[in-house]
Amino acid sequence: MGLFDKLVGWLGLKKEVNVLCLGLDNSGKTTIINKLKPSNAQVQDIVPTIGFSIEKFKTSSLSFTVFDMSGQGRYRNLWEHYYKEGQAIIFVIDSADKLRMVVAKEELDTLLNHPDIKHRRIPILFFANKMDVRDALSSVKVSQLLCLENIKDKPWYICATDAIRGDGLQEGVDWLQDQIKTMKT
Amino acid sequence: MSSVDSSGDGGKWLDAHYDPVAGLYTFSSCIDLADLSGDRESRLVVGDLGTGSSGMKLKVYRGTALISENSLLDLPAGLVAFFMDLHEPRIPAVAVASGPCIYVYKNLRPYFKFTLPSLDINPLEQDVWQQAREGQIDPVMLKEMLESIRKKADVPLSVRSLRFLSLESDEVDEFVQLYKQQPIRRQTVITCIGTLKKSTADEDGISCLVIGTENSDVFILDPEAFTILCKMSLPTVPTIMDVTGQFDVEFRITVACRNGSIYILRRESEKPKYCIELSSHPVGLVRVGKNMVVGCTDESLQGFTQKGKKLWKIILPAPVTTMAAMDLPTRGLQAVLVGLANCQVHLYRDKNLLSTIKTPDTVTSICFGRYGREDGTLIMTTKGGGLMVKILKRTAVFDDMDSTPGPPLAQSVRLNVPKKTKLYVDQTLRERENGLAMHRAFHMDLSRTRVAAARAYVKALESSLTPMSSSLSKPLKMNAVVQGLGPSFKLTLNIQNTASCRPIMNLAINFLYDDNLYRIRNPYMKIPLLVPGLIYPVETFVECTSDKGISDIIKVFVLHEEKSSPLLTAHINMPVSEGLVLS
Numbered sequence: 001m002g003l004f005d006k007l008v009g010w011l012g013l014k015k016e017v018n019v020l021c022l023g024l025d026n027s028g029k030t031t032i033i034n035k036l037k038p039s040n041a042q043v044q045d046i047v048p049t050i051g052f053s054i055e056k057f058k059t060s061s062l063s064f065t066v067f068d069m070s071g072q073g074r075y076r077n078l079w080e081h082y083y084k085e086g087q088a089i090i091f092v093i094d095s096a097d098k099l100r101m102v103v104a105k106e107e108l109d110t111l112l113n114h115p116d117i118k119h120r121r122i123p124i125l126f127f128a129n130k131m132d133v134r135d136a137l138s139s140v141k142v143s144q145l146l147c148l149e150n151i152k153d154k155p156w157y158i159c160a161t162d163a164i165r166g167d168g169l170q171e172g173v174d175w176l177q178d179q180i181k182t183m184k185t
Numbered sequence: 186m187s188s189v190d191s192s193g194d195g196g197k198w199l200d201a202h203y204d205p206v207a208g209l210y211t212f213s214s215c216i217d218l219a220d221l222s223g224d225r226e227s228r229l230v231v232g233d234l235g236t237g238s239s240g241m242k243l244k245v246y247r248g249t250a251l252i253s254e255n256s257l258l259d260l261p262a263g264l265v266a267f268f269m270d271l272h273e274p275r276i277p278a279v280a281v282a283s284g285p286c287i288y289v290y291k292n293l294r295p296y297f298k299f300t301l302p303s304l305d306i307n308p309l310e311q312d313v314w315q316q317a318r319e320g321q322i323d324p325v326m327l328k329e330m331l332e333s334i335r336k337k338a339d340v341p342l343s344v345r346s347l348r349f350l351s352l353e354s355d356e357v358d359e360f361v362q363l364y365k366q367q368p369i370r371r372q373t374v375i376t377c378i379g380t381l382k383k384s385t386a387d388e389d390g391i392s393c394l395v396i397g398t399e400n401s402d403v404f405i406l407d408p409e410a411f412t413i414l415c416k417m418s419l420p421t422v423p424t425i426m427d428v429t430g431q432f433d434v435e436f437r438i439t440v441a442c443r444n445g446s447i448y449i450l451r452r453e454s455e456k457p458k459y460c461i462e463l464s465s466h467p468v469g470l471v472r473v474g475k476n477m478v479v480g481c482t483d484e485s486l487q488g489f490t491q492k493g494k495k496l497w498k499i500i501l502p503a504p505v506t507t508m509a510a511m512d513l514p515t516r517g518l519q520a521v522l523v524g525l526a527n528c529q530v531h532l533y534r535d536k537n538l539l540s541t542i543k544t545p546d547t548v549t550s551i552c553f554g555r556y557g558r559e560d561g562t563l564i565m566t567t568k569g570g571g572l573m574v575k576i577l578k579r580t581a582v583f584d585d586m587d588s589t590p591g592p593p594l595a596q597s598v599r600l601n602v603p604k605k606t607k608l609y610v611d612q613t614l615r616e617r618e619n620g621l622a623m624h625r626a627f628h629m630d631l632s633r634t635r636v637a638a639a640r641a642y643v644k645a646l647e648s649s650l651t652p653m654s655s656s657l658s659k660p661l662k663m664n665a666v667v668q669g670l671g672p673s674f675k676l677t678l679n680i681q682n683t684a685s686c687r688p689i690m691n692l693a694i695n696f697l698y699d700d701n702l703y704r705i706r707n708p709y710m711k712i713p714l715l716v717p718g719l720i721y722p723v724e725t726f727v728e729c730t731s732d733k734g735i736s737d738i739i740k741v742f743v744l745h746e747e748k749s750s751p752l753l754t755a756h757i758n759m760p761v762s763e764g765l766v767l768s
Binding site: 024097098101102103107 | 199200201202248249250515556557558559560574576578579580
């Protein structure tokens with residue numbers, strides 16, 4: 001298998017995975033995806049996403065197609081139409097927005113109880129973003145407030161990130177890559 | 186960050202924040218939401234009343250945290266955020282009405298102070314103080330003269346004179362010395378404040394301030410120069426205000442007043458256009474679209490059109506503490522939030538109750554709008570100074586259940602009644618035409634039946650023909666059983682004393698019969714003492730002496746030793762003796 005993987009790698013035929021990037025508006029989804037792209041493809045100005053946008057980036061062994069969904073209230077009902085295609089979920093949380101933590105939890109609960117997600121062992125990666133803000137909550141506190149310990153039937157991982165500097169993103173993506181590989185084999 | 190039990194609201198609200206000790210004492214008129222820093226995140230601006238005499242502050246919240254505090258000089262009567270210029274970035278100013286002044290804050294720094302024009306002073310009062318200043322009259326004289334002016338004059342006294350009149354006699358000298366050199370001024374105070382868009386209906390268009398005063402006037406102020414653009418008079422003091430429209434086009438100011446009336450002012454008329462006289466005093470006034478919803482002290486909520494026509498009235502379960510509009514255009518939701526004294530907040534669309542929110546304390550102020558980045562945020566402060574933030578769920582749906590008492594829905598479902606037959610129709614017609622005669626005939630028959638029954642009863646009583654003794658002192662019951670085929674029969678009489686506790690003594694049984702036909706072994710028998718309730722069988726043997734195959738009646742009498750008439754009589758129909766026929 002290892003040899004085959006290498007061969008695939010040499011040929012540039014990496015395995016494709018569809019990932020959904022979800023989270024409330026202003027949590028930093030587009031900034032995170034932008035940061036994960038190769039440095040020559042990054043854009044400088046991030047504007048609020050309308051509807052959704054499709055971005056692609058590659059890691060050592062996988063080729064990710066990310067559905068960067070808009071987090072604005074009026075576009076959140078679009079999310080569920082993409083649940084079927086998604087093989088993994090990235091859920092971004094604004095750790096500095098204590099007031100809307102309940103809204104993030106509500107959207108997460110809706111996501112986890114959706115029939116397209118509920119019975120699938122789909123890996124979920126949480127980014128507790130905006131760690132650079134002074135009074136941001138720690139990733140432990142965020143996972144407590146979102147009751148992540150109640151997710152028993154899906155692999156999940158939370159990492160504290162600062163999307164502007166790119167801290168913590170690689171750690172999360174590495175975990176996601178491992179999960180997808182173990183899921184496939 | 187703590188959360189409150191959200192039971193009772195049907196899971197429509199998310200508990201975002203509750204701080205029971207926020208120390209925020211305010212009313213709905215002193216609370217507003219505005220994007221004060223131009224970053225598209227709304228802040229909560231509150232005029233805190235403090236303890237009522239000290240600690241008045243202008244507080245600004247961002248998210249769950251207090252980010253700014255400015256001390257206020259006087260109790261705030263109202264607070265509004267409004268755009269006063271066209272500068273970029275579009276940052277609104279905050280106007281706080283307190284006492285006779287409006288303090289305008291820009292970027293949370295004091296920017297401008299507007300003072301209401303002073304009122305006319307009674308010339309007599311001015312003369313009196315002039316004399317006091319020149320030492321012509323002493324304080325006692327001054328007091329007498331002011332007192333007489335107060336009673337007669339149509340222009341009221343200034344605050345200084347009124348204060349002077351209320352002083353104790355040992356304080357008056359000092360007071361006069363302190364104030365006699367200063368000129369008299371008479372000021373009114375602001376009771377309510379609102380905003381009115383100047384010329385465009387845009388969300389960030391320039392707004393004029395609209396103020397109501399204790400002197401029963403309504404002023405509209407220019408937002409840039411702070412000059413009075415328009416002055417209108419009311420018959421009484423306004424307390425609650427709602428403004429809609431644009432100053433340059435057409436506007437409508439609805440004011441609830443202290444005399445329990447609501448007046449509607451319009452452009453180009455100095456006097457109120459319409460008046461609604463309420464049955465009790467208004468507590469809250471909210472405009473929903475083109476209609477007004479008023480909460481009154483008699484625990485009622487009433488709806489009116491903009492021309493003052495009453496649409497509906499409902500009774501609330503508790504007194505109203507505060508009211509606010511809930512307007513969410515993105516979801517097409519317009520409703521009224523009503524804070525009640527029983528620790529509930531009701532949401533009404535017209536007269537229908539959509540949802541009930543239970544709160545841990547009585548709510549004193551409500552504000553609904555965009556807070557932070559969330560459009561449907563409900564902010565409430567409580568009597569104990571708590572701050573509560575709830576966010577409307579994205580998936581929340583309010584169904585319009587009709588809560589008005591009346592017949593249940595099932596009552597209006599039509600039953601499948603079969604068609605009326607011709608017979609039924611004829612019968613009904615006959616009954617309708619001859620109702621009186623039928624009723625009379627019925628009564629005649631009923632009376633006849635009663636007479637017949639009474640006669641039969643009397644006859645039975647007279648002849649004592651009952652197997653039940655009717656005498657009250659010796660109630661008895663008897664039944665007889667004849668056994669055998671003949672010619673000899675066994676006759677058993679079961680006698681029971683039906684009295685509750687008293688036994689019966691000295692009874693005897695006698696038989697009356699045709700002695701050509703029958704022979705009874707002992708035709709006279711003594712009955713032992715009858716204990717109440719028990720059944721005593723008395724047996725004797727009857728022999729039929731005839732061989733003609735005929736039968737007769739045997740009469741049984743239960744007798745008392747002291748009475749001539751029998752207590753009980755029974756007729757026994759004897760069967761035909763078959764034994765003789767057979768043999």
